[in-house]
Amino acid sequence: MADRAAIVGAGLAGSLLALFLARRGHRVEVFERRGDPRAIGCEEGRSINLGLSARGIRALRLAGLWERVRAVSVPMRGRMVHPPSGPPFFQPYGRDPGQILYSIRRDALSSILIDQAEKQPDVRFFFDAQVSGIDRESPALTVSGRGRVEADFVVGADGVSSLVRRAVPGGVRTDVLEWGYKELHLPETDRPQALHVWPGEGALMVAHPNLDGSLTCTAFLPHDVIAALPGCRAIEAFFDRVLPGARELVPDLAGQFAAAPAGQLTTVRATSWHHADRLVLVGDACHAVYPFYGQGMNSSLEDCVVLEECLARHPGDRLAAFADYQRLRKPHTDVLADLSADNFLELRDRLRSPLHLARKHADVVLNRLFPRHWQPLYTMISHTTMPYGQALRRARRQDAVLRAAAGAGLLAGAALVMRGRAART
Amino acid sequence: MADRAAIVGAGLAGSLLALFLARRGHRVEVFERRGDPRAIGCEEGRSINLGLSARGIRALRLAGLWERVRAVSVPMRGRMVHPPSGPPFFQPYGRDPGQILYSIRRDALSSILIDQAEKQPDVRFFFDAQVSGIDRESPALTVSGRGRVEADFVVGADGVSSLVRRAVPGGVRTDVLEWGYKELHLPETDRPQALHVWPGEGALMVAHPNLDGSLTCTAFLPHDVIAALPGCRAIEAFFDRVLPGARELVPDLAGQFAAAPAGQLTTVRATSWHHADRLVLVGDACHAVYPFYGQGMNSSLEDCVVLEECLARHPGDRLAAFADYQRLRKPHTDVLADLSADNFLELRDRLRSPLHLARKHADVVLNRLFPRHWQPLYTMISHTTMPYGQALRRARRQDAVLRAAAGAGLLAGAALVMRGRAART
Numbered sequence: 001m002a003d004r005a006a007i008v009g010a011g012l013a014g015s016l017l018a019l020f021l022a023r024r025g026h027r028v029e030v031f032e033r034r035g036d037p038r039a040i041g042c043e044e045g046r047s048i049n050l051g052l053s054a055r056g057i058r059a060l061r062l063a064g065l066w067e068r069v070r071a072v073s074v075p076m077r078g079r080m081v082h083p084p085s086g087p088p089f090f091q092p093y094g095r096d097p098g099q100i101l102y103s104i105r106r107d108a109l110s111s112i113l114i115d116q117a118e119k120q121p122d123v124r125f126f127f128d129a130q131v132s133g134i135d136r137e138s139p140a141l142t143v144s145g146r147g148r149v150e151a152d153f154v155v156g157a158d159g160v161s162s163l164v165r166r167a168v169p170g171g172v173r174t175d176v177l178e179w180g181y182k183e184l185h186l187p188e189t190d191r192p193q194a195l196h197v198w199p200g201e202g203a204l205m206v207a208h209p210n211l212d213g214s215l216t217c218t219a220f221l222p223h224d225v226i227a228a229l230p231g232c233r234a235i236e237a238f239f240d241r242v243l244p245g246a247r248e249l250v251p252d253l254a255g256q257f258a259a260a261p262a263g264q265l266t267t268v269r270a271t272s273w274h275h276a277d278r279l280v281l282v283g284d285a286c287h288a289v290y291p292f293y294g295q296g297m298n299s300s301l302e303d304c305v306v307l308e309e310c311l312a313r314h315p316g317d318r319l320a321a322f323a324d325y326q327r328l329r330k331p332h333t334d335v336l337a338d339l340s341a342d343n344f345l346e347l348r349d350r351l352r353s354p355l356h357l358a359r360k361h362a363d364v365v366l367n368r369l370f371p372r373h374w375q376p377l378y379t380m381i382s383h384t385t386m387p388y389g390q391a392l393r394r395a396r397r398q399d400a401v402l403r404a405a406a407g408a409g410l411l412a413g414a415a416l417v418m419r420g421r422a423a424r425t
Numbered sequence: 426m427a428d429r430a431a432i433v434g435a436g437l438a439g440s441l442l443a444l445f446l447a448r449r450g451h452r453v454e455v456f457e458r459r460g461d462p463r464a465i466g467c468e469e470g471r472s473i474n475l476g477l478s479a480r481g482i483r484a485l486r487l488a489g490l491w492e493r494v495r496a497v498s499v500p501m502r503g504r505m506v507h508p509p510s511g512p513p514f515f516q517p518y519g520r521d522p523g524q525i526l527y528s529i530r531r532d533a534l535s536s537i538l539i540d541q542a543e544k545q546p547d548v549r550f551f552f553d554a555q556v557s558g559i560d561r562e563s564p565a566l567t568v569s570g571r572g573r574v575e576a577d578f579v580v581g582a583d584g585v586s587s588l589v590r591r592a593v594p595g596g597v598r599t600d601v602l603e604w605g606y607k608e609l610h611l612p613e614t615d616r617p618q619a620l621h622v623w624p625g626e627g628a629l630m631v632a633h634p635n636l637d638g639s640l641t642c643t644a645f646l647p648h649d650v651i652a653a654l655p656g657c658r659a660i661e662a663f664f665d666r667v668l669p670g671a672r673e674l675v676p677d678l679a680g681q682f683a684a685a686p687a688g689q690l691t692t693v694r695a696t697s698w699h700h701a702d703r704l705v706l707v708g709d710a711c712h713a714v715y716p717f718y719g720q721g722m723n724s725s726l727e728d729c730v731v732l733e734e735c736l737a738r739h740p741g742d743r744l745a746a747f748a749d750y751q752r753l754r755k756p757h758t759d760v761l762a763d764l765s766a767d768n769f770l771e772l773r774d775r776l777r778s779p780l781h782l783a784r785k786h787a788d789v790v791l792n793r794l795f796p797r798h799w800q801p802l803y804t805m806i807s808h809t810t811m812p813y814g815q816a817l818r819r820a821r822r823q824d825a826v827l828r829a830a831a832g833a834g835l836l837a838g839a840a841l842v843m844r845g846r847a848a849r850t
C-alpha cells in the first residue's frame with residue numbers, strides 16, 4: 001500500500017510537494033489553516049506578489065506548470081532605480097534574454113499549484129483546517145474540526161512559525177531583523193514593467209508590477225521608526241525626508257501606511273530538517289530568509305525538487321531519503337540565509353559606498369567581456385540553478401581575482417612613483 | 426510625584442529591581458503570572474538550584490541581602506569531576522578563599538528578594554497575575570483579573586520568552602540549542618559540597634548540592650536523543666553507554682528521566698533594550714544565555730545594578746538613563762552569550778583534546794606563579810566583577826602570550842634540530 005503523507009500548510013512549498021508526492025504514488029492529505037486561496041484570494045498582511053526566478057521556474061517546469069504560471073505573471077527585465085535626487089534609471093538584469101524575473105501574485109500561483117495537485121487521484125486538500133498538535137512518534141496530527149489524523153509521514157510546509165519544526169527535536173536559530181515592512185498599493189501606472197527600487201536614507205521601498213498595471217510596494221524601515229510614526233503628519237514628514245517623491249506616487253500614503261500591519265522579517269535556520277523517517281520540513285519551515293535576494297519562495301520550490309529526487313533515489317527507505325535531502329540541501333540554504341542578510345546591509349549601506357560601486361561596475365564590465373566566465377553573484381543566484389554554495393565559492397574566486405588585479409594596479413602605480421623618484425635623484 | 430514603575434515578572438531580576446527602584450523613591454507594582462514562591466516553592470520543570478558567583482553576590486551585597494542569602498546556600502569550593510572511567514577527582518576553583526560558588530534554591534532566593542522589596546513603602550507584588558498585553562505608548566499593561574494598569578514606565582523582567590521584548594521595536598536573535606536538559610534528583614549523600622560534573626560521550630551531567638545534602642542533577646543531551654528514548658530500557662542502556670555509573674547514583678534514573686519535562690536551552694540577543702523612556706528590559710528578557718558558564722542569573726542581577734546606576738546618573742531623564750544602560754551593558758552580555766555558547770562546545774568536545782588540556786594546564790600553572798597578573802578566563806568571569814568584555818580582552822592577550830611562548834618553544838626545538846643536523850653534516 002502506498003505511504004500516506006500528511007502535509008501541514010498549503011502554501012507554495014506544500015502545494016507543489018503535494019503534486020510531486022502524488023505523482024510518486026503517495027496518498028496525500030494537505031491541511032491548511034486558511035481558507036481556499038481560489039475562493040478568498042490574498043490574505044491581508046502577507047506579501048501580495050513575489051518575484052519568480054530561475055530556481056522557482058525550474059521547479060514549475062518539472063511540475064509541467066511553468067507556461068500556465070508565466071501566462072499570469074509580469075516579466076521584469078531589470079531594475080528601475082529611483083534615486084533620492086535625479087531622474088530614475090533602468091538597469092537591465094542581463095543581455096541574456098533568459099535573465100528575467102517574473103512578478104506573480106501569491107494567490108494566483110497557489111491556485112494553479114492546488115488545482116494541478118487536486119487533479120491527481122489520491123490528493124485531498126482541507127482548508128480552514130488548523131493543525132494544533134503533532135505526535136511525532138505515530139506520527140499523527142491534531143486538526144481543528146477533524147480530530148486525530150494518522151499518516152506514515154508528516155511534511156512541515158507550514159512556514160516561518162512552523163509547528164512541525166517544533167516537533168522535530170533539534171536546535172534552531174532565529175533572527176528577527178530590526179527592520180520591518182509595510183505593504184502599500186499604487187494604482188495603475190504607465191511605469192515600465194520592472195522591479196522598482198527606491199533606496200532611501202534609513203528606509204527602502206521596492207515594488208513589483210501586477211497584471212492590471214498596478215504596483216505593490218513594500219516599504220522597509222526600522223521597527224522603532226515604524227513604532228514612532230503614529231500620526232499621518234509624522235509619516236508624511238518621514239517619507240519626505242527619507243524617500244522624497246514617494247508621496248506623489250502612492251495615493252494617501254500616510255493613511256495606507258498607518259492602516260497596514262507591520263510585517264516582521266525573519267531568518268530561521270533549523271539544525272534538523274527531519275525526525276527519523278516520520279517528520280520532514282520544507283520551505284520557510286526549515287530555512288526562512290530575509291527577502292532581500294528575492295529567493296525565499298524560489299528556494300522553497302527548489303526544496304521540493306530535491307526532496308522528490310531523494311525519495312526517488314532511495315525507494316522504500318524514507319529515512320535515507322530524508323537524511324540525504326538535509327545533507328544535500330541545508331548547506332546551500334545556509335549560504336542563502338547569509339547572502340540574504342548581507343544583501344540587506346548592502347541595500348542599506350553599501351549602495352552608497354564608492355569603492356563598492358567601483359567593484360560592482362568592474363563586475364558588470366567583466367561580465368560583458370567574458371559572459372561565460374565571469375558572472376556577478378546576483379546573476380548566479382537569481383538567473384541560474386547552480387547550487388547556492390557553489391555560486392558563492394565562484395563569486396569568492398572572482399572577488400579574489402578582482403582584488404589581486406586592484407592590488408597589482410596599486411603596485412604598478414607605486415612602481416611608477418618610485419621610478420619617477422629614482423630618476424629625479 | 427514619584428514615577429510609577431510596572432515590572433512584569435517577579436523572577437530574580439524583577440524582584441531585585443523592585444527593591445532598587447523603591448529605594449530610589451519610585452512607586453512599584455510587580456505582576457507575576459505564577460503563584461507566590463514563598464507559598465508554593467519551586468515550580469516544576471525549572472532549574473531548582475543555581476550557582477551564585479561574584480557578580481550576583483555583589484548585587485546582593487548592594488541590596489544588603491548577601492548574608493541572608495549566604496545563610497541558606499551551600500558553598501562549592503570546586504568542581505568534582507566524575508570521569509567515565511577512573512575515580513572522581515576534585516578541582517578547587519582557586520587558592521583564593523573568595524573563589525567559591527554558592528548553590529542556592531531558586532525559590533529561596535526569590536523569597537528573600539520579594540520579602541525585602543515588600544518592606545519598602547511603595548512596592549506591591551501581584552501573583553497569579555499574567556500580563557497578556559502591552560500598550561507601549563501610554564504605557565500600560567493588560568493584566569489577567571485586573572484589566573488595564575497604567576504606569577510611567579514598564580520593566581520587562583519576564584524572562585526568556587518575554588512579552589515586553591515583543592513590544593520593544595527592534596530585532597532579536599534567538600538560538601535554541603540542539604541539546605536540551607532534564608532534571609533529576611539524588612537524595613542525601615555524603616558527597617563533598619562541590620559542583621559535580623559527569624562529562625560523557627554525547628551527554629553531560631552536572632549537579633548542585635542542596636542544604637539537606639541532596640543533589641539536583643541536570644542531564645544535558647541532544648534533543649533527538651531525548652526524543653528517541655521513549656522506554657525505560659532505552660534510557661538505562663543510553664546512560665550505561667554515555668554516563669556509566671549514573672544509574673548507581675540516581676535512584677530510578679529511568680523513571681525520573683521519563684517523567685521529567687525536557688527543557689530547552691536558549692540564547693536571546695535583543696537589538697533594543699528599551700523603547701523611548703517607556704519600556705526597558707532586564708535579565709533573560711534581553712540576553713538569555715546557555716547555562717554553561719553559570720552566569721545567567723548572575724548577569725541578570727548585575728543588570729539591575731547597572732540600570733540603577735544609570736537612573737542615578739540621569740535624574741529626571743529616563744530616556745538618557747535607558748540609553749546609557751543599553752550602551753554600557755549590552756556589549757558585555759553579548760560577549761557572555763558567545764562565551765556561554767563556546768563553553769558548551771568546550772564541555773562537549775574539547776575537554777577531551779590533549780592540546781586544549783595542555784593549554785588549560787599552562788593557564789593554571791601560570792596563575793599559581795603570577796596570581797595577580799595571570800587569571801584564567803573562567804576565573805575572571807566567575808570570581809570577579811570585571812566587565813565580561815574586559816575579561817575576554819585580557820584572556821585574549823594572555824592567550825596570545827601563551828601561543829607566542831608555544832611558538833617560541835617550537836622554534837627553539839626546530840633550531841636545536843637544525844643545529845644537530847648542521848653538526849652532523
Ligand SMILES: Cc1cc2nc3c(=O)[nH]c(=O)nc-3n(C[C@H](O)[C@H](O)[C@H](O)COP(=O)(O)OP(=O)(O)OC[C@H]3O[C@@H](n4cnc5c(N)ncnc54)[C@H](O)[C@@H]3O)c2cc1C
Pocket residue numbers: 008009010011012013014031032033034047049050051052129130131132157158159160162163181218263282283284285291294295296297298299300
Ligand atoms: C515582504 C516579503 C517579500 C517576499 N518576496 C519574495 C520574492 O520576491 N521572491 C521569493 O522567492 N520569495 C519572496 N518572499 C519569501 C516567500 O514569501 C516565502 O519564502 C514563501 O512563501 C515560503 O513558502 P512556504 O510554502 O514554505 O511557506 P508559506 O508560503 O508561508 O506557507 C505556509 C502555509 O502553512 C499554513 N500554516 C501554518 N501553520 C499552520 C498550521 N498550524 N496548520 C495548518 N496550516 C498552517 C499557512 O497558513 C500557510 O498557508 C518574500 C517574503 C516577504 C515577507
Ligand SMILES: Cc1cc2nc3c(=O)[nH]c(=O)nc-3n(C[C@H](O)[C@H](O)[C@H](O)COP(=O)(O)OP(=O)(O)OC[C@H]3O[C@@H](n4cnc5c(N)ncnc54)[C@H](O)[C@@H]3O)c2cc1C
Pocket residue numbers: 433434435436437438439456457458459472474475476477554555556557582583584585587588606643688707708709710714716719720721722723724725
Ligand atoms: C538548566 C539551567 C541552569 C541554570 N543554572 C544557572 C546557574 O547555575 N547560575 C546562573 O547564574 N544562572 C543559571 N541559569 C540561568 C537563570 O535561570 C536565568 O538567567 C535567570 O533565571 C534569569 O532571571 P530573570 O529574572 O531574568 O528571569 P526568570 O527567572 O525567568 O523570571 C521571569 C519571571 O517572569 C514571569 N513572567 C513571564 N512572563 C510573564 C507574563 N506575561 N506575565 C507575568 N509574569 C510573567 C515568570 O513567571 C518568571 O517568574 C540556569 C538556567 C537553566 C535553564
